Amino acid sequence: MKCILNALVVLHSNHIVHRDLKPENLIFRDERFDSLVIIDFGLSTTCKDGPQFTRCGSPGYVAPEILNNLGYGCKVDIFSLGVIMYILLTSKFVFNAKDYNEILRRNKQCHVYFPGKLWDKISPEAQDLCAKMLQKYPDNRISASEALEHVWFKKFAEEKDKEPNFQIG
Numbered sequence: 183m184k185c186i187l188n189a190l191v192v193l194h195s196n197h198i199v200h201r202d203l204k205p206e207n208l209i210f211r212d213e214r215f216d217s218l219v220i221i222d223f224g225l226s227t228t229c230k231d232g233p234q235f236t237r238c239g240s241p242g243y244v245a246p247e248i249l250n251n252l253g254y255g256c257k258v259d260i261f262s263l264g265v266i267m268y269i270l271l272t273s274k275f276v277f278n279a280k281d282y283n284e285i286l287r288r289n290k291q292c293h294v295y296f297p298g299k300l301w302d303k304i305s306p307e308a309q310d311l312c313a314k315m316l317q318k319y320p321d322n323r324i325s326a327s328e329a330l331e332h333v334w335f336k337k338f339a340e341e342k343d344k345e346p347n348f349q350i351g
Contacts, residue, residue, distance in 0.1 A: 184335055186208065187263070188326075188330065194325070199229050199254075201227065204243045208221070229255045233252075233253025234255070235253055237249070242285050243266070244262065246289065264316040267312050292316075307337050310333075
């Protein structure tokens with residue numbers, strides 16, 4: 183998460199929006215698996231001259247403002263990354279449905295649930311960050327730089343410092 187957020191800070195500070203973040207568009211740089219790279223910038227654009235209105239993105243990952251034909255900016259990438267975070271933490275899709283149209287309908291309505299059976303063993307800090315990334319309205323959604331300052335990353339860094347440092351291989 184931190185690696186991708188760092189990349190988004192750079193992209194967004196240059197007014198570039200990816201518009202199609204999903205697991206398939208994240209790859210490891212090498213066999214050490216310690217650095218992720220964002221790929222497939224085929225739908226990316228600049229948002230320097232104001233809001234965008236092109237409908238694009240992948241069902242289940244696309245921000246609701248795109249599906250609702252509202253103008254949008256860089257925070258659509260944060261929403262998509264929030265969906266990825268939700269999946270990584272719970273192994274479940276945010277907008278699960280049996281068919282494409284139902285996924286899009288749920289994605290558009292953006293009712294995000296954090297059921298106890300999925301989130302009981304996940305830290306409140308992780309849930310808080312995920313919820314802030316998955317806000318329906320971009321004005322309420324956290325930015326990439328704000329997300330990097332979230333307590334979840336600070337807590338993780340503190341816990342990591344307490345653990346012994348080791349390498350495999």
